[in-house]
Amino acid sequence: MPEVLIADDSEFMRNLLREILEEDHQIVGEVENGVEAVETYKEERPDLVMMDIVMPIRDGIEATDEIKSQDPDANVIMCTSVGQEEKMKEAVKAGADGYITKPFQKPSVMEAIEDVVPS
Amino acid sequence: MKVDIQSLETFNQLAREGAEQATTSMTQMTGIEADVEVTKLSLVDRQDVGEELGDREFVGVQFDYEGELAGETVLVFSRDCRTSLIEALVGGADSKAMARSGVKEIGNIMMSGFIDGWADYLGASIDHSPPSYIEGNGAAVLPDAPAGGDTNHVFVFKSRIEWVDESIEFYIYMLPEYEPLTTVMADHADTGDDAIPVDKLEVFNEMTRSGTEKAAENVTMMTGIETVAEVSQISFAPITDVPKQISNETYVGTVIEFTGVPSGYLMVLFDEVSAKNVAEAMMPVDMGDDELTDQHKSAIEELGNIMTSGFVDGWANVLQTSVDHTPPRLVHDMGQAIIDPLAAQVGRHQEHAFIIDSTMRTDDIEFEAEIHALPNEQELRQALDDLLVERAGKTDADPEQIFQE
Secondary structure, three states, rough: OEEEEEOOOOOOHHHHHHHHHHHEEEEEEEOOOOHHHHHHHHHOOOOEEEEEOOOOOHHHHHHHHHHHHHHOOEEEEEEEEEOOOHHHHHHHHHHOOEEEEEOOHHHHHHHHHHHHOOO | OOHHHHHHHHHHHHHHHHHHHHHHHHHHHHOOOEEEEEEEEEEEEEEHHOOHHHOEEEEEEEEEEOOOOOEEEEEEEEEEHEEEHHHHOOOOOHHHHHHHHHHHHHHHHHHHHHHHHHHHHOOOEEEOOOOOEEEHHHHHHHHOOOOOOOOOOOEEEEEEEEEEEOOOOOEEEEEEEHHHHHHHHHOOOOOOEEEEEHHHHHHHHHHHHHHHHHHHHHHHHHHOOOOOEEEEEEEEEEHHHHHHHHOOOEEEEEEEEEEEEOOOOEEEEEEEEHHHHHHHHHOOOOOOOOOOOHHHHHHHHHHHHEEEEEEEEHHHHHHHOEEOOOOOOOEEEHHHHHHHHHHHHHOOOOOEEEEEEEEEEEEOOEEEEEEEEEOOHHHHHHHEEEEEEEOOOOOOOOOOOOOOO
């Protein structure tokens, strides 16, 4: 099963993503900010990171930038409530592979994952 | 046509002084001590005028006025309050006719002072009709807002007057015709840096409505509860009046600080029952608890986060900029205690504030949400200056398209 790291400061959203993903994926970590996301990525090297943008300490775009600079093959899907064009462009620039906006439902999450990490 | 901040402040001050004069007149007539709580100038969609009156029963008086300004002005108070007022005025009313006459007389004296202040400031005469007695439920008590050419927006001056030691409120509405008012505003605007084109203010209000609709869609998607955007308005009021914009009931919700142009604060607030209902609708299992649990709060926090994005993303996309915001901070307190520190923060740099308000409701369950934004005045003005009216509809961005480019 593909390994997934979930980075979101909302416990509610981490639970929701876990419920959506755990049937077909192995959740290797759940973290609450961008610093923890980078650290856990280094330790676990998961197949995919589901990355929120607005997080305390370090936001998801900066964390994606760092993960991608260390591992250009990393797969990162931004999973965020932010629907701003400029933010989407920043995410592309940071190296994000996909972008889904909250609120989402299972099919849109699975579709985005399939685009980035085909089964 | 432009309106500058200074004339907005002056006009708001005029309305406040008029309301204070009206209140003094009432106190002299009845011995009832009352204070003007809030005066604000709002730019509202015509259909939303008077929404804050709910469905309570009101009585009052209405005048037409014409001259340099033209339109309608109304003083209304709750029907329950009428008896006490009439008793204070004439020692009890034996008949309905006497009660109506008393209401008309109080209204006449109060509102004459209100209108005279405007005429003096404008150096012109404003004639008004004799008072007409009005009664009705909620917004229906108000006259239709005067037509305004090709705009659906109306400027409304609203004052809320509270009877000291009693939970009784009066409202004064001044509904000027759009064209004469904007002409007067333009005549009093200087050509300095702080002038705002009125049409851009309207576009911003439309964007606010669109943001509220997006936030309502997000609520529906997360909870399955059909939710509709109800009201959106942009108001201008002294900083000291800002905390009074929110009722003093207990709210649960989120506060975020946004940065960019404009920067400021945004609150998403639910009353406690709504908070519990909406949080449970988001969760797969029935919580079966009367109190708000940590799970309820986490759900509210996330909903606030998503509603906030739905609200501010449209601004960012239309303005072709990015508006960052902090993670949501959960709040559970009385309304004024929530907004007080935010108003104090904004008030460090400005004496008046724009307040952007929206509400949404549903018929499915007891649910009501309020969104209030307090942007930095100078930055909002800059944002409006940068706003391209032709981009007003471009509130959504498509990630697929951007990722394919």
